[in-house]
Amino acid sequence: MPAPEHPVAPGGEYFVGVDLAWGQRGTTGLAVLDHTGSLLDVTTRQTDEDILAWLRPWTAGPCFVAFDAPIIVVNPSGHRSCERLVSRHFGRFGASCHAANTANPSFTNGSRALRLADALALDLAPTSPRRAAEVYPHPALVTFFDLPKILTYKHKPGRDFNHLQSELLRLITLLDSLADASPPLLLKSDPDWQAIRSAAELATRKSHLKRLEDAIDSVVCAYIALYSTTHPTRTRLLGSPTTGQILVPVSPTQANQIDHP
Numbered sequence: 001m002p003a004p005e006h007p008v009a010p011g012g013e014y015f016v017g018v019d020l021a022w023g024q025r026g027t028t029g030l031a032v033l034d035h036t037g038s039l040l041d042v043t044t045r046q047t048d049e050d051i052l053a054w055l056r057p058w059t060a061g062p063c064f065v066a067f068d069a070p071i072i073v074v075n076p077s078g079h080r081s082c083e084r085l086v087s088r089h090f091g092r093f094g095a096s097c098h099a100a101n102t103a104n105p106s107f108t109n110g111s112r113a114l115r116l117a118d119a120l121a122l123d124l125a126p127t128s129p130r131r132a133a134e135v136y137p138h139p140a141l142v143t144f145f146d147l148p149k150i151l152t153y154k155h156k157p158g159r160d161f162n163h164l165q166s167e168l169l170r171l172i173t174l175l176d177s178l179a180d181a182s183p184p185l186l187l188k189s190d191p192d193w194q195a196i197r198s199a200a201e202l203a204t205r206k207s208h209l210k211r212l213e214d215a216i217d218s219v220v221c222a223y224i225a226l227y228s229t230t231h232p233t234r235t236r237l238l239g240s241p242t243t244g245q246i247l248v249p250v251s252p253t254q255a256n257q258i259d260h261p
Contacts, residue, residue, distance in 0.1 A: 013035055013129075013229070014034060014040075014061075015032065015033040015034075015035075015223075015225040016032045016055065016059065016222055017029070017031040017032070017066050017220065017224070018055075018067045018068065018069070018221060019213075019214045019217035019218040019221060020112060020116070022106040023106050023112075024046070025046075027214050028044060028045050028051055028214060029044050029217050029218030029219075030055070030215075031215065032222060033222045033223065033225075033226050037184040037223075038189075038190075039186065039187050039192075039193055041192065042192045042193060042218060042219055043192070043215065063131075064131055064133070064226075064229060065120070066224050067116075067133070067134050068136060068217055070134060071113040071134045072244040073101060073102060073111050074102065074244075075101045076102050076103060077101050078101060079099045080239065081239050082097075082244045082245050083096075083098075086136060086248065089248075089258060090138070090248070094150040095138035095139040095150050097136065097246075113134070120132075124245075126237070133228075133237075133245070133247045134244065134245060135224045135225070136248065137221065139249075140220060140248060141171070141174075143249045144174075146251070151171050152164075153167035153168040154213065161204075161205065164206060164209050165200065168209055168213070168216070169197075169201065175187060178223070183226055183230040185226075199212055233255075234255070236254075236255060238258070
């Protein structure tokens with residue numbers, strides 16, 4: 001579903017998920033929800049120009065854009081403090097972070113996410129009406145579904161096709177179940193989402209599944225944005241504004257552990 005030229009959000013805000021590739025060659029997933037949790041669009045793009053062209057109509061007014069990618073990266077080596085905190089609180093679930101630092105060519109001249117946020121004039125302040133935040137789907141999924149371990153739908157050595165397909169379909173089914181959650185995530189009536197499920201069911205190769213991951217992750221990112229707005233006390237910002245922050249949904253137990261280290 002293409003975004004209208006000047007969409008109007010009845011609830012006053014759009015919740016946008018961006019599963020952003022660190023470099024220009026990767027595929028970026030994009031999704032947008034309205035205040036009811038209805039999926040309005042889900043797609044993939046590659047270049048900054050195409051990503052911004054898709055984002056601009058949805059971010060012209062009040063919006064919350066959740067990037068699954070580092071936004072603030074100033075450390076010359078190692079992990080950022082926010083990544084270490086995610087690993088501390090979610091590592092036992094398998095949800096540790098990759099390291100982002102300026103030694104990585106992707107961040108030598110700042111992050112791609114920050115450049116996109118700046119191009120859209122988005123603010124990183126949590127109270128801004130047009131804001132952006134960094135998110136991470138793995139720990140969010142652990143919290144949303146009370147999982148003992150992360151879902152292993154990402155391609156890694158040792159994971160065969162049947163395993164990856166099973167885990168990806170499990171993720172799709174779990175996301176569908178959020179139709180009854182607070183806030184709801186309403187996916188089943190969207191034809192693009194139906195096409196994603198059908199493609200996952202009919203896939204015969206790992207590459208077929210890989211093409212679906214980014215779009216699905218962007219839906220998770222968009223839902224994190226909506227969830228954190230609806231339930232601000234059930235989320236935490238790990239890290240600091242100057243060195244990088246990651247927004248994570250938390251259970252009461254996780255919140256207590258974070259608040260009282």
